[in-house]
Amino acid sequence: MIPDKAFEIFLVTVPGLEPALCAEVRLKGFKQPKAIPGGVVLKGGWPEVWRANLWVRGAGRVLARLDQFPVVHLAHLDSRARAIPWASVLRPDVPFRVEASCSKSRIYHSDAAAERIVTAIRETLGAPHAADAAVLVRARIDHDICTISVDTSGEPLYKRGYKRAVNPAPMRETMASLFLQECGYTGQEPLLDPMCGAGTFVIEAAEIAARLNPGRARHFAFEQLATFDAAAWQAMRAVKSSRTPAAGCHGSDRDGGAIEMSRANAERAGVAGITTFREASIAELNPPAGPPGLVIVNPPYGTRLGEKDTLGPLYQSLGQTLLRRFAGWRVGLIASDPALAQATGLPFLPGGLPVPHGGLRISLYRTAKLG
Structure with missing residues (x-):
């Protein structure tokens, strides 16, 4: 070289x-x-x-x-x-x-x-x-x-530098961002994650909406190489690309501890002002104020014996709620079992290939705008 x-x-x-x-x-x-x-x-x-x-x-x-x-x-x-x-x-x-x-x-x-x-x-x-x-x-x-x-990265790039609190089996930020992209999310519409966990999807979406660089809060291995130019790097980092988001990013979860995690992570990421989190069950789910947008959700996968049978009603309830209350919204759902995804009753578009995640194979299921 x-x-x-x-x-x-x-x-x-x-x-x-x-x-x-x-x-x-x-x-x-x-x-x-x-x-x-x-x-x-x-x-x-x-x-x-x-x-x-x-x-x-x-x-x-x-x-x-x-x-x-x-x-x-x-x-x-x-x-x-x-x-x-x-x-x-x-x-x-x-x-x-x-x-x-x-x-x-x-x-x-x-x-x-x-x-x-x-x-x-x-x-x-x-x-x-x-x-x-x-x-x-x-x-x-x-x-x-x-x-x-x-x-040149050092620590994996999904470590954005803000998430100290995580829930079990979290979705990595890098994968979440690509799923958002595959759903057509550009930051110009509202977003809701009704099972937000530690807030990964909501915070990624808020950063996209605010046009914040994902690596802005961390260091990289290339800073220790002979090729590193500190002045040029500082000039690159100093370029302001941020914008005022056109719509908000919202998360809810029935677990109050998850909501606390999400709020703390959003605060550290600098997007607390454009995100909202509230404790709510699927039965209490309603669209946020404003135009329709994207619902992105990563429900439990049911990896233990017998769990899939107990998760069927959860997926069914989620699908019924979205079909009944979210007309005009698109849905992106991540699942490891096609039967659970289909239990929602949502009209999914032809799907993409499964991808590895935490020892499983998961797929993104997408809808067009719900009628």
């Missing part, structure tokens, strides 16, 4: 959501993004890396690809790793670590591969190796092709 030339940047997402992430990346002005298995690849320089971390809501992390080459034995990997100009990317005074994965390749021992790269970096650059280092070099050997990248 030559520091001032364009290189490949890989934005990671959940398998099945690559087209949604690609659409977002294109909408954010990145040039010629391409969806590939596991994420989106584009070409750019370090400013594009910083911008992707700061701007893109749906990416789990951003990898800068340093080199790619065929490799069939560890000695070959060692020589190629030593040829990478590490000093142009890593700092000799900042600790690093290496993770490797091997698939369908003659090099099959990932720990041995990682050790060779660690030694190459240590002996050519002089940087210290540490198991808990924030700077991570990733090596992926697949079908005898080795791709070496540096993880």
